Amino acid sequence: MAVEFRTPSYFALAALIDGPLHGYGIVRRAGELSGGTVRLSTGTLYALLERAIKEGLVVAGEPYVQGGRERRDYTLTPDGRGALQAESMRLSEAARTVSTRLRATSRAAVA
């Protein structure tokens, strides 16, 4: 499956690799995984979750109340895991290509 993710979607889905999380849990985990570079706002999070559910990458659980707040857990589907894996390979491939070119051209510049 060739799905290209934007950075917030990538880290939001990556937040679910270790198991189901509720909305605020995804916000925190995505922040940790990205080293603080991705700060998902609530509007953005639910827009991308809605889309991911529609595409079958994520499933939403039943709502429950925790600490006075209504929550719902979101789980990565096998399709979602596959899409995430494909995207991470695409990104590492792209990074490897650029790094190789950079190394080659810096050697040439030094010589």
Added chain:
Amino acid sequence: MSRERIVRFALRSYPQEIRASKGTEMLGTLLDSSGQSNAAFARELVDLARRGLSARATSTAQVGARRLIADGLCWGGIALIAELLCVRVANYITFGQSSAEPGGWVWEIALLAAGLVLALVGYDRIAGICALSFLAVVIGASRQAFDGGSLLLPDLIVGVVCFAPMLIAPRRRTHDMRQLAWLFAIAALGAAFYWPRPIDGLVALYILPLSVALPFALALLPTDPRLAIAWSLVAAFVGMGALAQAVQQGRLTLALPLTVIALTAAPFALAITVTRTRSLTRRDSA
């Protein structure tokens, strides 16, 4: 106002179905995410409203440009019926009783009143029949005065353009008697038209509602163009009337630019509706 209330208000930017299914959950997530920081809360709130409007625009666009245009025309038809009824009632009180055929006025008023009540409740088809019958009665009576001015063919065209969709493509909505509350606002406008002199009432009947509705319609245009379509049709109708009066009074230079603006509003609103609906539908299915 508490943060929770502010968020609930911002959530109103979302379509009803999203609000019902995810509203409370989003509220909790937003309050947790923003923590104690006012800046973070403000940032979250702005983004929530922006995303909500975007979701609303997408949800509106899903019904398709044809349906949106038909709805806009129906709304324009209702506004036009209300406007014609106000003028007819005021003119009947002023001139009708002493005219040669007061019975004709009564028929026209009865058709418009029935059309307005039925349209407000949600019976668009029957309301459309009433409104088109009104036009037929006016043409049949060969009355020179139509909406206080000469009977213009373009006026008639705007009328048919608004009323025919009520019959052919009525709005898909449930019947709701509560909508009859709009009759109070319409009655207030009618009274303003009649009192103290009909000419002063023109300000109340045309300029005030149109100028209040214009900013609202423009603000809603990206998310829901139906009000803008309705507004533009009423503006076209008023523009025609203004042009007719200007021709009679020999003040064409003043009226012409305003009429041109009024007449270009409808194609503009329709073009925006079609292009925006297409782009949103494409984006959603991409």
